[in-house]
Amino acid sequence: MHRIKGLVTTLLAGLTLMAACAQPAPKRMLLALSKADHTLALVDPSTLKVIARLPVGTDPHEVIASSDGTRAYVSIYGGGSLHEINVLDLVAQKALPTIDTRPLYGPHGIDFVNGKVWFSAEGSKAVGRYDPASGRLDWAMGTGEDRTHMIFVSADGKKVYTTNVNSGTVSILTDTSLQPGPGAPPGATAREEWRQTIVPTARGSEGFDVSPDGAMLWTAASTDGTISIIDLGSKKLAAKLDANVKGANRLKFTPDGKRVFVASLSSGELTVIDAATHKEVRRLKIGRGAAGILMDPAANRAFVACSADNYIAIIDLAKLEVTGHLEVGGVPDGLAWAGK
Incomplete structure (x- = not known):
C-alpha cells in the first residue's frame, strides 16, 4: 500500500512539474517550416523564442493557419508526386489525421479562406479545395498549365490566382455563381461556375502577391529576372519590369502596399522595389539563398527564410536593414501567422 501511494505521489509530482514547465501558446504565433x-x-x-517543434511529412513546403488560429495546414509536395496535407492542432501541439488529396497530386501553395483549405496541385495541373467541416475535397479545377505552384484566394472565395511556373503564365479563376435557369427543379440554388483567364508572364514566374487594395498582381520570374504586373480589373498584363531579380523565389507587398520585396534563391539577395514608381529602392545581401517572405505589420518588420543559410533574416521595414536572425531548423522556407 505504501509503495502504491509512493508511486501515485511521484506521478502527481511529475505531472505538476510538466504543467509548470509547459509554455502557454501566445495569441499570435509565427509558423516556420524546416524542410531538412x-x-x-x-x-x-x-520574444522570438521557439515554443515547440511539431513533426510534419517528408517534404514540407508551405503552411497556412485556420482563421481562428487553432489549426495549421502543411503541404507535402514531393516535386508534384505526393498527395498529403498535414494537419496540426496548435493548441494541443499535436498532429491530427492527415488529409489525402488524391486524386490531386503535388499540393504546394496553400491558403485558408471561408473556413476551407485551398491548394495548388502541381502534379495534376489543378487547384483544389478541402472542407474541414465535412472532411472531404469539395471542389477542384484544372488549369491545363505546367507547374501550377503558388496560390492566392480572394477574401470572398470568388477568385483564385495561381502561377504556372514552367508555362510562364498566371491563371485567374473566377466563380460566376450561375443561377438556376428556366425549368430548374424546385429548391434549386446557385452553383459554382468557374472560368479561367490565362495571362502570359515569363517562364519561371513563381512567387507572387496581390496588392493590399486587390487591384494588381505582381509576379517575379526566376529565369530572366523580370517582374510582370497584371491589372486584375482587366485581367491583362499592365507592365513588365526589367528588375534583374534572377533566381526570384518569392514576392510580397509591404502591409501599406508601397513597396515590394523579392527574394532570390540563387543569389541570396532581397530586392526592394517602389510599387508606384517601379524603381529599385534597395538590394540587401541577406544570405546565400532567400525564399519565403512574411510581413509583420504589428512590429513593422519582415521575416525572410534564408534556406541555404539555415536561418530566417529579420528585416526592419523602415530602415530596410537586417536586424537579426532566427533559427527554426535546417532549410527554412514556408512561413505563416496563426492568430491575431
Missing part, C-alpha cells in the same frame, strides 16, 4: 528537419516551429513573435 521535417518540423513546423511555433515561435512567439514578441
